[in-house]
Amino acid sequence: MFLTSQFKTTLKKNLQPLNLLPQVFLILLIIYIVYFFSKNTEINLDSRNLNFGFDFLSNNAGFDIQFSLINYDGSSSYAKSYLVGLLNTLLVAFFGIIFATILGFIVGISRLSTNWMLNKLSLIYVELFRNLPLILQIFFWYFVVIRSLPSTEKSVIILNFLIINLQGFYIPKFIFSNFVFIFYGLILALAVTFFLRYYATKVFYESAKVIPVFKIFLLLVIIFPIIFALLGDVKITIEYPKLVKNFGIFNYLGGVKLVPEFLALLFSLSLYTSAFIAENVRAGILAISKGQKEASKSLGFNNSQTLKLIVIPQALRVIIPPTTNQYLNLTKNSSLAAAIGYPDLTGVFAGTALSQTGKAIEIIFIVMMTYLTISLIISIILNWYNKKIALVER
Amino acid sequence: MKKITTNSFAILAFVATFIFATFSANANQTRENVVKRGSLNCGVSQGVPGFSNADASGKWTGIDVDVCRAIAAAVLGDATKVKYTPLSAKDRFEVLKAGDIDVLARNTTWTLSRDGGLALEFPATNFYDGQGFMIRKAANINSAKKLNNVKVCVETGTTTELNLRDYFKANKLKYEPVAFTKADEAVAAYDAGRCDVYTTDKSGLAANRTKTKNPADHIILPETISKEPLGPVVRGNDENWANIVRWTLNVMIEAEEYGITQANIDSLKTTEDPAIKRLLGLEGETGKNLSLGNTWSYNIIKQVGNYGESYEANVGPKTPVGLARGLNASWRKGGILYAPPVR
Numbered sequence: 001m002f003l004t005s006q007f008k009t010t011l012k013k014n015l016q017p018l019n020l021l022p023q024v025f026l027i028l029l030i031i032y033i034v035y036f037f038s039k040n041t042e043i044n045l046d047s048r049n050l051n052f053g054f055d056f057l058s059n060n061a062g063f064d065i066q067f068s069l070i071n072y073d074g075s076s077s078y079a080k081s082y083l084v085g086l087l088n089t090l091l092v093a094f095f096g097i098i099f100a101t102i103l104g105f106i107v108g109i110s111r112l113s114t115n116w117m118l119n120k121l122s123l124i125y126v127e128l129f130r131n132l133p134l135i136l137q138i139f140f141w142y143f144v145v146i147r148s149l150p151s152t153e154k155s156v157i158i159l160n161f162l163i164i165n166l167q168g169f170y171i172p173k174f175i176f177s178n179f180v181f182i183f184y185g186l187i188l189a190l191a192v193t194f195f196l197r198y199y200a201t202k203v204f205y206e207s208a209k210v211i212p213v214f215k216i217f218l219l220l221v222i223i224f225p226i227i228f229a230l231l232g233d234v235k236i237t238i239e240y241p242k243l244v245k246n247f248g249i250f251n252y253l254g255g256v257k258l259v260p261e262f263l264a265l266l267f268s269l270s271l272y273t274s275a276f277i278a279e280n281v282r283a284g285i286l287a288i289s290k291g292q293k294e295a296s297k298s299l300g301f302n303n304s305q306t307l308k309l310i311v312i313p314q315a316l317r318v319i320i321p322p323t324t325n326q327y328l329n330l331t332k333n334s335s336l337a338a339a340i341g342y343p344d345l346t347g348v349f350a351g352t353a354l355s356q357t358g359k360a361i362e363i364i365f366i367v368m369m370t371y372l373t374i375s376l377i378i379s380i381i382l383n384w385y386n387k388k389i390a391l392v393e394r
Numbered sequence: 395m396k397k398i399t400t401n402s403f404a405i406l407a408f409v410a411t412f413i414f415a416t417f418s419a420n421a422n423q424t425r426e427n428v429v430k431r432g433s434l435n436c437g438v439s440q441g442v443p444g445f446s447n448a449d450a451s452g453k454w455t456g457i458d459v460d461v462c463r464a465i466a467a468a469v470l471g472d473a474t475k476v477k478y479t480p481l482s483a484k485d486r487f488e489v490l491k492a493g494d495i496d497v498l499a500r501n502t503t504w505t506l507s508r509d510g511g512l513a514l515e516f517p518a519t520n521f522y523d524g525q526g527f528m529i530r531k532a533a534n535i536n537s538a539k540k541l542n543n544v545k546v547c548v549e550t551g552t553t554t555e556l557n558l559r560d561y562f563k564a565n566k567l568k569y570e571p572v573a574f575t576k577a578d579e580a581v582a583a584y585d586a587g588r589c590d591v592y593t594t595d596k597s598g599l600a601a602n603r604t605k606t607k608n609p610a611d612h613i614i615l616p617e618t619i620s621k622e623p624l625g626p627v628v629r630g631n632d633e634n635w636a637n638i639v640r641w642t643l644n645v646m647i648e649a650e651e652y653g654i655t656q657a658n659i660d661s662l663k664t665t666e667d668p669a670i671k672r673l674l675g676l677e678g679e680t681g682k683n684l685s686l687g688n689t690w691s692y693n694i695i696k697q698v699g700n701y702g703e704s705y706e707a708n709v710g711p712k713t714p715v716g717l718a719r720g721l722n723a724s725w726r727k728g729g730i731l732y733a734p735p736v737r
Contacts, residue, residue: 062556074559248534251543341574355484355551358512
């Protein structure tokens with residue numbers, strides 16, 4: 001009701017003749033500028049005998065890509081090379097967001113620690129990582145740290161599990177048979193938890209008894225998949241990376257390989273973004289007035305209940321909006337991958353595919369729309385979460 | 395009221411500027427634009443010794459640079475009036491199409507899809523090359539047929555990248571490409587051990603080997619896996635300009651055939667040989683066909699030299715790059731350089 005009346009007033013004001021004139025001009029101007037540039041592009045494309053179209057997407061790409069999550073080789077189409085790039089971007093963004101969030105919370109909370117050393121160390125961390133240009137940090141991890149690792153034949157091997165060398169990090173690959181049973185177990189655990197939560201809320205309101213739903217959930221998530229795995233005859237084979245020698249060239253084959261370009265990008269994006277998230281976390285916690293905690297104590301909540309039920313829910317409201325921005329920044333910053341040769345969306349599609357096809361306008365358009373879509377999806381998810389935890393005024 | 399009128403006028407003026415301005419790039423006017431500007435905008439590599447490379451003082455030299463200089467000599471009468479723009483393989487065609495450079499002389503391979511599909515024109519070939527592999531001596535491999543499960547550093551957006559796949563696919567060998575946007579980055583990654591093999595055109599291998607920490611540690615494998623005719627590139631909508639570039643190169647090649655050099659060109663002015671007289675601009679009106687003055691070919695030879703001179707000075711056996719003439723010798727000497735007659 002309030003909003004509508006305000007909107008009506010604004011609209012009325014906007015429609016007054018004196019105010020109308022410049023607004024109409026502005027809209028006409030915007031339409032004209034859009035028209036002008038598209039017409040200009042059309043004329044220039046025509047004059048150079050270039051045709052506009054997306055047919056090229058089904059042509060053979062002809063180039064291989066170093067690192068791909070799906071089955072891709074040079075005989076695949078340009079559309080598939082786009083998918084490879086997109087998945088590589090999402091991969092680094094996904095893990096980047098997880099690591100940056102975990103690191104950010106740890107450092108942000110440490111910034112408020114009463115322990116002098118922890119406090120100062122986290123201060124140095126934040127100031128160092130957020131004040132150096134990201135591209136330099138990427139270069140540092142790639143050209144300084146990773147390039148100084150030993151060569152393949154002199155790899156560092158940790159506990160027969162992690163193999164580290166200049167050409168990548170290798171870990172054993174776990175191959176499951178009948179993996180689907182583990183998945184069934186997980187679904188059952190989630191379903192049971194869902195009903196338990198409903199029941200726990202009811203019990204809490206009726207008899208003030210607290211059922212530790214989260215602890216039970218953790219237990220179920222471990223036990224159910226194990227039981228199902230035993231019942232469904234799930235077998236695990238471990239494939240270790242093997243050192244292979246071809247003349248004088250050494251190579252690790254098999255296992256899971258993490259390419260250095262991916263690692264350098266992941267490290268730098270996570271550390272850079274975590275410094276900003278840490279400050280958001282600190283701000284969020286500091287925003288909760290002391291009175292809230294004191295009131296909570298006087299109502300009989302203990303320390304962990306105060307933190308869980310009073311401080312964190314309120315702090316999250318302050319933390320989430322700026323952290324959304326950081327997630328968006330991380331995703332967009334991942335396009336700096338091209339500088340070190342990680343095959344992300346920008347590198348593969350707006351780079352290699354563009355120069356092989358010459359379809360600059362089409363490809364840049366597709367890539368821009370893709371980043372826009374990814375960003376909007378992240379925004380929508382976090383806005384939804386933000387709304388869910390927002391203060392409900394009664 | 396007064397404020398609104400001023401605003402409206404400002405907007406009107408702004409719109410008017412847009413209506414009367416035209417951004418459309420002018421077709422068929424490259425020569426006129428170069429003459430008007432008084433300098434040639436030439437796209438070159440970001441540093442391939444012998445082909446296009448800037449020294450510490452910023453002076454560009456190389457066989458591709460000589461193509462730029464020769465065009466400037468033909469069109470402007472002064473080989474020094476060139477502005478160089480270093481470009482990555484990935485960006486080169488877009489920059490040319492956008493009109494920021496007049497000609498691209500950047501060891502670019504002439505292929506059907508580029509010539510036909512990218513609205514570009516390849517007027518001539520100034521270096522016949524082929525793709526090869528460089529590998530560390532310690533790898534103990536002497537043939538490209540023995541490359542298997544190797545990591546290969548390559549420059550992205552090149553025909554090299556495509557040939558690489560074709561080669562390994564055809565020979566049923568496994569490899570992993572590590573693609574960089576700059577040739578320098580690919581070489582540095584190979585040198586650091588990120589890759590086992592570095593691949594590019596053989597001329598580029600020889601040139602880039604000089605950039606490794608210890609050039610003697612690396613060998614170039616004997617196999618040539620592709621044809622790479624390298625040459626200057628222009629936009630496809632300007633025939634006059636394409637002709638100027640094509641015949642500039644033909645003059646350099648033909649001058650070598652007739653033994654005209656930078657040093658002896660003035661002493662040849664008294665010659666009776668009509669072909670030489672035409673190249674010196676003393677007979678016929680060769681320049682007229684290209685809308686150039688009649689001294690255009692004289693200026694090229696006098697200021698830049700013939701093809702052989704340019705080759706020997708930049709990539710020949712006496713230079714650090716050290717490439718034998720091979721295919722790039724005149725057809726009279728067992729090579730395939732064969733310029734149509736300048737007449």
